[in-house]
Amino acid sequence: MIKERVAQLRELMKEHQLDAYIIxxxxxxxxxxxxxxxxxxxxxxxxxxxxxxxxxxxxxxxLWTDGRYYIQAEKxxxxxxxxxxRMADPEVPFYTEWLADVxxxxxxxxxxxxxxxTQLVERMKKDTAxxxxxxxxxxxxxxxxxxxxxxxxxxxxxxxxxxxxGKSRTEKLAEVRxxxxxxxxxxxxxxxxxxxxxxxxxxGTDVPNxxxxxxxxxxxxxxxxxxxxxxxxxxxxxxVLEADGIEVKEYEETTATLEKxxxxxxxxxxxxxINYALDEAIPTAVKxxxxxxxxxxxxxxxxxxxxENFKACELRDGVAMVRFxxxxxxxxxxxxxxxxxxxxKLEDFRREQADFVExxxxxxxxxxxxxxxxxxKAEEATQKTLEAQGLFLVDSGxxxxxxxxxxxxxxxxxxxxxxxxxHFTLVxxxxxxxxxxxxxxxxxxxxxxxxxxxxxxxxxxDYKCGTGHGVGFFLNVHEGPQSIRNSNHVVLEKGMIIxxxxxxxxxxxxxxxxxxxxxxxxxxxxxxxxFMAFDTITYCPIDVDAIEVELxxxxxxxxxxxxxxxVYAKLSPYLNEEEQAxxxxxxxxx
Numbered sequence: 001m002i003k004e005r006v007a008q009l010r011e012l013m014k015e016h017q018l019d020a021y022i023i024x025x026x027x028x029x030x031x032x033x034x035x036x037x038x039x040x041x042x043x044x045x046x047x048x049x050x051x052x053x054x055x056x057x058x059x060x061x062x063l064w065t066d067g068r069y070y071i072q073a074e075k076x077x078x079x080x081x082x083x084x085x086r087m088a089d090p091e092v093p094f095y096t097e098w099l100a101d102v103x104x105x106x107x108x109x110x111x112x113x114x115x116x117x118t119q120l121v122e123r124m125k126k127d128t129a130x131x132x133x134x135x136x137x138x139x140x141x142x143x144x145x146x147x148x149x150x151x152x153x154x155x156x157x158x159x160x161x162x163x164x165x166g167k168s169r170t171e172k173l174a175e176v177r178x179x180x181x182x183x184x185x186x187x188x189x190x191x192x193x194x195x196x197x198x199x200x201x202x203x204g205t206d207v208p209n210x211x212x213x214x215x216x217x218x219x220x221x222x223x224x225x226x227x228x229x230x231x232x233x234x235x236x237x238x239x240v241l242e243a244d245g246i247e248v249k250e251y252e253e254t255t256a257t258l259e260k261x262x263x264x265x266x267x268x269x270x271x272x273x274i275n276y277a278l279d280e281a282i283p284t285a286v287k288x289x290x291x292x293x294x295x296x297x298x299x300x301x302x303x304x305x306x307x308e309n310f311k312a313c314e315l316r317d318g319v320a321m322v323r324f325x326x327x328x329x330x331x332x333x334x335x336x337x338x339x340x341x342x343x344x345k346l347e348d349f350r351r352e353q354a355d356f357v358e359x360x361x362x363x364x365x366x367x368x369x370x371x372x373x374x375x376x377k378a379e380e381a382t383q384k385t386l387e388a389q390g391l392f393l394v395d396s397g398x399x400x401x402x403x404x405x406x407x408x409x410x411x412x413x414x415x416x417x418x419x420x421x422x423h424f425t426l427v428x429x430x431x432x433x434x435x436x437x438x439x440x441x442x443x444x445x446x447x448x449x450x451x452x453x454x455x456x457x458x459x460x461x462d463y464k465c466g467t468g469h470g471v472g473f474f475l476n477v478h479e480g481p482q483s484i485r486n487s488n489h490v491v492l493e494k495g496m497i498i499x500x501x502x503x504x505x506x507x508x509x510x511x512x513x514x515x516x517x518x519x520x521x522x523x524x525x526x527x528x529x530x531f532m533a534f535d536t537i538t539y540c541p542i543d544v545d546a547i548e549v550e551l552x553x554x555x556x557x558x559x560x561x562x563x564x565x566x567v568y569a570k571l572s573p574y575l576n577e578e579e580q581a582x583x584x585x586x587x588x589x590x
Contacts, residue, residue, distance in 0.1 A: 022054070071505075261282060317538075
């Protein structure tokens with residue numbers, strides 16, 4: 001089927017006189033996770049990962065994806081005629097560099113301009129300039145082939161109460177306008193869906209697991225306009241927005257409004273989040289200032305209300321996790337639990353909790369070697385049945401009105417090999433090192449990444465992904481600009497939320513990951529400056545049965561015992577006597 005689709009696409013390319021056609025993972029707002037309508041790359045390739053770009057030429061085809069998906073991509077591309085380019089590996093060219101190498105002089109490269117950022121197109125132009133290649137960004141060729149393409153969502157938007165958000169939309173707009181003045185910008189265009197949801201305190205269901213609504217926003221020093229399908233705005237929601245001075249226009253009016261901007265306007269935007277088609281609508285004479293969305297930086301630093309809400313929802317999420325792990329360990333011997341059954345049971349426990357809305361991403365419920373695929377998704381035809389032996393990895397989270405959670409636990413189901421216990425312990429050591437670090441203000445995730453990797457690197461092992469990412473507040477589970485990875489240079493500020501999730505992944509054997517969420521806090525201030533630390537806000541036991549205890553230092557044992565003491569103290573009041581006794585055992589001192 002994939003080969004047939006690619007063949008049909010090549011025929012369309014010939015009709016449009018295109019030498020290559022590019023299909024990325026993005027939607028019109030450059031989101032990491034997208035609605036089904038925008039899953040063109042998955043449709044043309046069969047690869048279901050969240051990140052990757054397919055490039056089709058008239059005689060070749062490739063998929064570029066990162067280290068999280070190498071194993072998965074190899075399997076899903078088998079027999080498709082599409083080659084895997086491991087983009088994190090040395091000597092592997094970026095796809096625009098590859099096109100510049102394999103295409104002829106003055107070749108034409110096609111793509112849908114809505115799903116490419118301005119920044120990516122500018123790089124494409126630069127990489128292909130030597131051969132004077134042409135860009136054709138007008139046509140969505142996949143739409144001409146995908147006859148049963150899902151419809152665009154018309155689900156309604158709703159208001160996110162300020163008792164959760166901590167700040168009103170008018171307060172947030174005032175903060176944005178202060179930043180605009182710093183850059184002497186007359187206009188600010190926001191297309192990032194989670195930024196818009198945060199800014200206007202609205203939420204929606206347009207993207208699974210991400211409570212966002214499809215819209216664009218244009219801000220001046222006196223006006224704010226939201227461009228949104230009117231069918232998505234109930235009258236009461238519209239009235240709330242208009243009462244705060246938000247003008248409402250149809251989504252399709254975005255382009256026409258941009259085309260009419262005065263030529264002396266100064267446009268602030270994020271060229272990684274504005275699609276090329278929108279940028280092309282802005283008059284050439286308008287000065288552009290491209291930088292990370294100011295809303296992204298503002299929402300990354302959680303206010304006091306958000307942080308307290310986060311901690312409250314993490315307690316409820318921890319209760320759900322404890323009940324799930326207890327159930328799993330007690331029922332696995334029945335031989336009736338599959339990966340999908342475990343996934344569904346965990347969601348059931350979360351749905352019992354107050355203010356739960358939906359999962360925050362597709363649960364990774366992976367037994368034994370399936371866990372070596374970092375972003376594995378169990379399917380009916382290929383899932384495993386759990387046995388009373390080995391390791392089971394579950395990476396999951398919840399969307400609550402008062403926060404977003406992301407947690408991974410690798411769970412002992414029975415007898416373990418020495419290698420499994422050893423690797424579990426190495427991961428734990430890296431996890432503890434990052435959890436308890438104290439660092440000078442000005443440090444970045446790039447500075448700290450090595451702490452989590454050092455015990456793993458010491459044995460010649462690595463994981464081909466970052467160590468941690470920012471998390472939204474009842475928003476996207478992956479949020480920037482901060483992250484724990486060697487390439488990140490964003491200063492870690494008080495109030496930022498970030499994950500800590502080192503791992504070991506051995507194809508054909510096992511995958512091990514332990515993950516908590518952390519909030520950046522201030523430690524002491526001395527003559528050397530302000531020191532910072534992490535406060536752990538995820539509460540769930542780490543499986544002591546999987547630990548090679550003699551490998552841990554005394555300081556590592558002390559940290560783990562103190563963490564487990566806190567987990568029991570915080571969660572036990574919400575558990576019944578049987579659950580309390582179970583948790584007491586799981587959090588026993590080592």
